[in-house]
Amino acid sequence: MSVQDLKEKIADITPDVVSAIDSTKSAHHRIDEFKRDVCWTIGMSTTLVGIFASILTWALGR
Structure with a gap:
């Protein structure tokens, strides 16, 4: 495979990358x-x- 072939493959896959x-x-x-x-x-x-637990504890403690 030549350098030119590699350059073309790189150019082809660059948009995908x-x-x-x-x-x-x-x-x-x-x-x-x-x-x-x-x-x-x-x-x-x-x-x-x-908050609910605090209100419930207060209400049950009365």
Whole structure:
């Protein structure tokens, strides 16, 4: 295989490589957004359970 053949193959696959890199970046951003949403949901759920437990403990202690 000649150097020219290799250059042509590299030129042929370059758009696919660029597309794959862009797709990976996009997926990374979606994963970050999902992670943020999940962490927010878990935090809010924990807070609400804590508030409910405090109110229940106060009500039962009366």
